[in-house]
Amino acid sequence: MLRIYNTLTKEVEEFEPSEPGLVKAYFCGPTPYDHLHLGHARAFVSFDFVRRYLLLKGFNVLYVQNITDIDDKIIRRAGELGVDWRDVAGMYTDEYLSLLRELRIEVDLHPRVTEHIEDIVRFVEALVEKGHAYVAPSGSVYFDITTYGDYGRLSGRVGAEEWRQEEEFLAEKRNPFDFALWKAAKPGEPYWPSPWGPGRPGWHIECSVMSSKYLGDTIDIHGGGQDLIFPHHENERAQSESYFGKSPWVRYWVHVGPLTVAGEKMSKSLGNIIRLTDAVKTWSPEVLRLWIFSSHYRRPLDYKEEALEQARTTLRKILSTHEMLLRVFKERPVEHRLDERRLRVWVSLSQTWREFVEALDSDINTPRALAALHRLLGIANAEVLTSDSSSLAFKALATLELMDRVLGVLPPREEVVRASDQVEELVKLIVEVRARLRARRMYEESDWIRAELGKLGIRLADTKEGTLWFVEKRTGSSEK
Numbered sequence: 181m182l183r184i185y186n187t188l189t190k191e192v193e194e195f196e197p198s199e200p201g202l203v204k205a206y207f208c209g210p211t212p213y214d215h216l217h218l219g220h221a222r223a224f225v226s227f228d229f230v231r232r233y234l235l236l237k238g239f240n241v242l243y244v245q246n247i248t249d250i251d252d253k254i255i256r257r258a259g260e261l262g263v264d265w266r267d268v269a270g271m272y273t274d275e276y277l278s279l280l281r282e283l284r285i286e287v288d289l290h291p292r293v294t295e296h297i298e299d300i301v302r303f304v305e306a307l308v309e310k311g312h313a314y315v316a317p318s319g320s321v322y323f324d325i326t327t328y329g330d331y332g333r334l335s336g337r338v339g340a341e342e343w344r345q346e347e348e349f350l351a352e353k354r355n356p357f358d359f360a361l362w363k364a365a366k367p368g369e370p371y372w373p374s375p376w377g378p379g380r381p382g383w384h385i386e387c388s389v390m391s392s393k394y395l396g397d398t399i400d401i402h403g404g405g406q407d408l409i410f411p412h413h414e415n416e417r418a419q420s421e422s423y424f425g426k427s428p429w430v431r432y433w434v435h436v437g438p439l440t441v442a443g444e445k446m447s448k449s450l451g452n453i454i455r456l457t458d459a460v461k462t463w464s465p466e467v468l469r470l471w472i473f474s475s476h477y478r479r480p481l482d483y484k485e486e487a488l489e490q491a492r493t494t495l496r497k498i499l500s501t502h503e504m505l506l507r508v509f510k511e512r513p514v515e516h517r518l519d520e521r522r523l524r525v526w527v528s529l530s531q532t533w534r535e536f537v538e539a540l541d542s543d544i545n546t547p548r549a550l551a552a553l554h555r556l557l558g559i560a561n562a563e564v565l566t567s568d569s570s571s572l573a574f575k576a577l578a579t580l581e582l583m584d585r586v587l588g589v590l591p592p593r594e595e596v597v598r599a600s601d602q603v604e605e606l607v608k609l610i611v612e613v614r615a616r617l618r619a620r621r622m623y624e625e626s627d628w629i630r631a632e633l634g635k636l637g638i639r640l641a642d643t644k645e646g647t648l649w650f651v652e653k654r655t656g657s658s659e660k
């Protein structure tokens with residue numbers, strides 16, 4: 181049974197979706213006004229682990245991640261660049277979508293705000309009709325926070341004085357902490373028609389509208405970065421529960437911790453922002469996934485090159501073990517009995533899978549799951565590849581691939597096997613030549629062959645069975 185931390189109750193709870201077998205999940209996506217940074221990857225990849233684990237547990241998952249393609253920041257950025265706001269949103273949306281693909285993050289639907297303006301207007305109209313919102317003199321519409329009794333519970337902020345204020349609007353708001361559902365257009369700004377005059381949606385309303393349009397009036401998991409708890413998610417919750425007249429609108433609020441650089445928050449003023457395209461180029465998407473997996477999603481993740489180097493080393497080990505297991509499994513004859521010792525190895529392999537599942541069941545504890553994966557690699561290298569057992573090779577291979585359904589770093593089997601048949605024959609030939617040299621005790625020559633192959637990324641491992649080899653995958657350049 182999966183247990184997951186709920187920000188609303190501040191407790192780790194048993195996970196049970198509202199409809200058996202189906203998980204409706206919504207995660208707040210980006211505002212495409214600038215390049216994505218490493219913090220975005222941390223949030224999206226962390227949630228990708230959750231989504232993949234739910235799938236592995238047999239749930240159907242309907243996963244929606246929005247794109248805020250109209251916003252103050254986009255308008256400001258377009259002004260700075262002297263281009264149309266649509267071009268800014270389009271350019272950075274393209275970058276975001278291609279980075280998601282590279283990072284192997286799958287999303288069912290990416291609704292964009294500008295394609296849901298009518299839905300948003302209708303939602304705001306209903307909030308006005310129900311008395312939860314009011315039209316200010318400017319033509320902007322605000323949510324009246326005093327009509328929703330539970331405001332502040334999600335973020336734990338209970339005092340009105342703590343709630344952020346938009347001072348320029350103070351004159352027209354009933355309460356300083358009311359927030360905009362609809363913003364009247366200022367001269368030169370993009371706008372859409374509405375019953376309250378030309379304007380555009382406020383930031384928070386889109387998530388309430390687009391999530392309910394596709395997921396209905398109850399969301400099982402609503403996620404985002406911890407920085408979104410207030411005011412964004414607090415406001416989403418107020419709007420939606422007022423609109424639907426029911427609680428809870430979201431069954432589990434799941435928030436991902438921040439990414440820091442040398443212990444500091446990434447910010448323009450500190451000049452320590454790491455662009456995601458650069459990080460992908462330097463480390464590769466798989467190294468980044470593994471590094472993010474090594475830390476629990478709720479804790480801050482600090483960017484340290486040593487930690488990424490370590491992830492790279494682990495990735496190499498995963499890829500080489502996978503390739504050797506696959507090769508061995510393909511080449512060894514089917515086994516018809518296991519002796520006592522092999523049975524023990526088989527049991528210890530299956531134990532690593534249990535540990536992996538138990539770790540993820542306890543609030544998606546990926547560092548503990550990674551430890552189980554390391555144990556699997558250890559057993560595979562020490563006890564499986566060195567034996568001639570095809571059953572053990574199969575067990576280790578299947579377990580590694582199951583774990584990878586969550587981790588997401590292995591290439592498809594066909595790609596590993598394909599690795600060019602000609603190259604395979606050629607390497608076999610060289611390995612055979614080296615074996616003959618060794619048989620004649622010509623170790624200097626055989627070591628030279630091994631070293632030269634190593635330079636080409638082809639690693640050899642001498643076992644009782646003969647020599648195994650694998651081609652090392654590219655895992656990002658070491659140069660900075």
Ligand SMILES: [Zn+2]
Pocket residue numbers: 207208209387412416
């Ligand atoms: Zn949102």
